[in-house]
Amino acid sequence: MATKIKRIGILTAGGDSPGLNAAIRGVGKAALGSYGMEIVGFRDGFRGLVENRRIDLDRTALSGILTIGGTILGTSRDKPHRMEIDGRTKDMTGVIKDNLKKWGIDCVVCLGGGGTQKSALRLYRAGINVITLPKTIDNDVAMTDSTFGYATALDIATEAIDRLHSTAHSHHRIIVVEIMGHRAGWLTLGAGLAGGADVVLIPEIAYDVEKIAEAIGQRSKRGSNFSIVAVAEGAMSRDDARVFDSAEKKLERAKSLNEKIEAKHAIAALEVRHQDNTLRLAHQLEELTHLESRVTILGHVQRGGTPSAADRILATRLGTACADLIAREQFGVMVAARGENAVPVPLDQVAGKRKSVPRDHPWIDAARRLGTCLGD
Numbered sequence: 001m002a003t004k005i006k007r008i009g010i011l012t013a014g015g016d017s018p019g020l021n022a023a024i025r026g027v028g029k030a031a032l033g034s035y036g037m038e039i040v041g042f043r044d045g046f047r048g049l050v051e052n053r054r055i056d057l058d059r060t061a062l063s064g065i066l067t068i069g070g071t072i073l074g075t076s077r078d079k080p081h082r083m084e085i086d087g088r089t090k091d092m093t094g095v096i097k098d099n100l101k102k103w104g105i106d107c108v109v110c111l112g113g114g115g116t117q118k119s120a121l122r123l124y125r126a127g128i129n130v131i132t133l134p135k136t137i138d139n140d141v142a143m144t145d146s147t148f149g150y151a152t153a154l155d156i157a158t159e160a161i162d163r164l165h166s167t168a169h170s171h172h173r174i175i176v177v178e179i180m181g182h183r184a185g186w187l188t189l190g191a192g193l194a195g196g197a198d199v200v201l202i203p204e205i206a207y208d209v210e211k212i213a214e215a216i217g218q219r220s221k222r223g224s225n226f227s228i229v230a231v232a233e234g235a236m237s238r239d240d241a242r243v244f245d246s247a248e249k250k251l252e253r254a255k256s257l258n259e260k261i262e263a264k265h266a267i268a269a270l271e272v273r274h275q276d277n278t279l280r281l282a283h284q285l286e287e288l289t290h291l292e293s294r295v296t297i298l299g300h301v302q303r304g305g306t307p308s309a310a311d312r313i314l315a316t317r318l319g320t321a322c323a324d325l326i327a328r329e330q331f332g333v334m335v336a337a338r339g340e341n342a343v344p345v346p347l348d349q350v351a352g353k354r355k356s357v358p359r360d361h362p363w364i365d366a367a368r369r370l371g372t373c374l375g376d
């Protein structure tokens with residue numbers, strides 16, 4: 001198929017995740033092989049577009065990267081419209097647009113999660129040809145069945161729960177394991193189900209610590225005096241959830257800039273306090289159940305290392321489909337996974353919309369039917 005698109009730029013933004021290199025390879029090899037396009041990689045997310053830091057992604061550069069974790073391009077959380085430049089925050093959208101024109105780059109492929117989809121939409125609205133792919137271990141990007149990175153992180157968190165089981169059992173302890181996922185519970189719920197956690201706490205269901213202690217007590221009565229509590233980093237007690245909710249509503253209602261800044265500061269303070277939520281929870285459970293408790297925070301282990309087969313396949317099929325959409329000049333879209341298909345979804349249906357776990361999701365139902373405590 002003949003196409004007007006000759007040179008494409010590609011970047012990875014936001015937190016890294018396994019499968020990014022597989023996606024870069026998928027886009028690159030299909031764009032080169034099927035359409036003879038030239039591929040240029042930009043380093044460290046949107047900043048590379050501003051500072052002209054690039055790598056030519058020829059066949060050699062695209063070889064041997066399928067199995068490598070992280071991103072060969074580097075990444076950052078810089079936003080094009082709010083970038084720190086020489087100690088000041090600047091809107092670099094215009095600079096990016098001029099640069100792309102100067103360098104003869106016809107479109108930019110942005111690989112990222114929720115924040116990246118928002119930035120990409122802004123660039124598209126500013127007149128730049130943008131197309132995105134959904135990556136994040138959190139699996140919280142709207143309008144796609146899944147995101148690459150999730151399957152690998154799920155395997156890692158599940159294996160961690162498996163390993164924690166034996167030591168919790170030997171010492172008759174509660175082990176509280178904190179799992180990433182930002183404000184969504186997909187990772188914790190998935191790993192909790194797959195690893196057979198006794199308690200699963202996710203942001204979508206505010207918990208009551210007394211209920212958790214009661215469930216652990218019931219287990220002890222039945223002879224199992226150890227428990228695995230899988231807690232999402234974003235999970236909250238009912239009280240904390242109420243406070244957070246009202247802070248967020250304040251931000252939504254803020255009219256003046258001052259009110260907005262104040263509300264944002266209040267949320268930031270709550271987020272800082274929330275950072276040791278898992279430690280507090282373990283301590284409360286120890287007090288209530290009289291069982292010794294330990295905490296394991298999986299952290300960035302979940303994001304590192306070799307992508308799983310499932311992530312390699314997902315990233316490859318979305319990446320190759322992306323090259324076809326570029327050839328057809330279909331921009332302003334995210335390449336989403338729908339069953340076995342890859343479909344373009346307009347960015348305005350994705351940006352700013354988090355995919356949370358629905359309370360009636362079959363995984364929640366399955367967990368309840370096993371007797372897993374969800375903290376409510």
Ligand code: F6P
Nearest residue numbers: 015113136137138180181182303
């Ligand atoms: O979005 C991916 C993620 O790993 C979240 O699960 C987590 O909240 C966040 O990134 C951590 O970000 P950082 O690597 O910047 O500390």
